[in-house]
Amino acid sequence: MKIDAVTIFPEYFAPLKLSLLGKAQGAGLVEFGIHDLRSFATNVHNQVDDTPYGGGAGMVMMPEVWGKALDPLMNSESDLIILTPAGKRFDQPMAQKFSTAAHLVYACGRYEGIDDRVRQHYLSKNFRVHEVSIGDYVLGGGEVASLVMIEAITRLIPGVLGNPQSLAEESHNEQGYLEYPNFTKPATWRDIPVPEILLSGNHGEITKWRAAQAIERAKNNL
Ligand code: JFT
Numbered sequence: 001m002k003i004d005a006v007t008i009f010p011e012y013f014a015p016l017k018l019s020l021l022g023k024a025q026g027a028g029l030v031e032f033g034i035h036d037l038r039s040f041a042t043n044v045h046n047q048v049d050d051t052p053y054g055g056g057a058g059m060v061m062m063p064e065v066w067g068k069a070l071d072p073l074m075n076s077e078s079d080l081i082i083l084t085p086a087g088k089r090f091d092q093p094m095a096q097k098f099s100t101a102a103h104l105v106y107a108c109g110r111y112e113g114i115d116d117r118v119r120q121h122y123l124s125k126n127f128r129v130h131e132v133s134i135g136d137y138v139l140g141g142g143e144v145a146s147l148v149m150i151e152a153i154t155r156l157i158p159g160v161l162g163n164p165q166s167l168a169e170e171s172h173n174e175q176g177y178l179e180y181p182n183f184t185k186p187a188t189w190r191d192i193p194v195p196e197i198l199l200s201g202n203h204g205e206i207t208k209w210r211a212a213q214a215i216e217r218a219k220n221n222l
Contacts (some may be wrong), residue, residue: 005106008203012143063115077102083142086130099156108142180210
């Protein structure tokens with residue numbers, strides 16, 4: 001998979017070199033391209049935003065600059081993802097769908113958002129365009145939202161997770177089983193013992209106990 005992101009803050013994407021995502025890129029399973037929107041600015045001030053038509057607070061990102069940045073990236077294989085607080089909520093089923101895509105292009109805006117004609121234009125040219133939000137809280141822009149999506153999607157690409165068992169257990173979780181509490185050594189830490197059942201070696205009883213714990217936890221999260 002190829003993943004491009006356009007942003008005025010390319011430095012936000014430094015974490016793509018780390019951990020799972022860095023290894024996935026090193027193994028050739030995914031390739032990241034980060035593009036500085038400002039390098040596509042057309043006027044002498046390298047301006048990327050302007051005041052909103054109709055008035056109101058804040059600034060809106062100029063369509064001309066976005067068009068110059070996105071045109072060379074988009075092709076028939078591409079899905080354009082426009083991050084916006086008004087978009088469809090990102091969830092695990094959406095991550096699953098995007099994990100089989102060939103090319104994801106993230107438009108990461110700031111300020112009040114991107115001139116809506118950018119969305120309209122690529123839609124009218126029959127590109128696949130998705131407006132997405134990562135959840136109901138206020139962020140300063142699309143960069144962190146795109147990182148969240150990139151991590152959730154990339155780890156679903158076959159070969160990215162070292163241990164396919166982790167993925168198998170997760171899809172189990174999506175079918176109604178939730179997470180149980182985890183413990184590792186030492187057996188007692190600050191006077192708190194690990195639940196005895198987990199030291200028993202009785203895997204049937206351990207599975208039942210974990211299921212009960214997961215249900216208890218799920219109740220508490222309602
Ligand atoms: C936020 C976003 C949010 C949120 C893209 C662009 C500008 C800042 C903003 C925040 C509230 C109202 C603008 C963005 C997101 C989320 C995505 C932008 N902002 N107007 N994605 N996921 N939960 N907030 Cl462009």
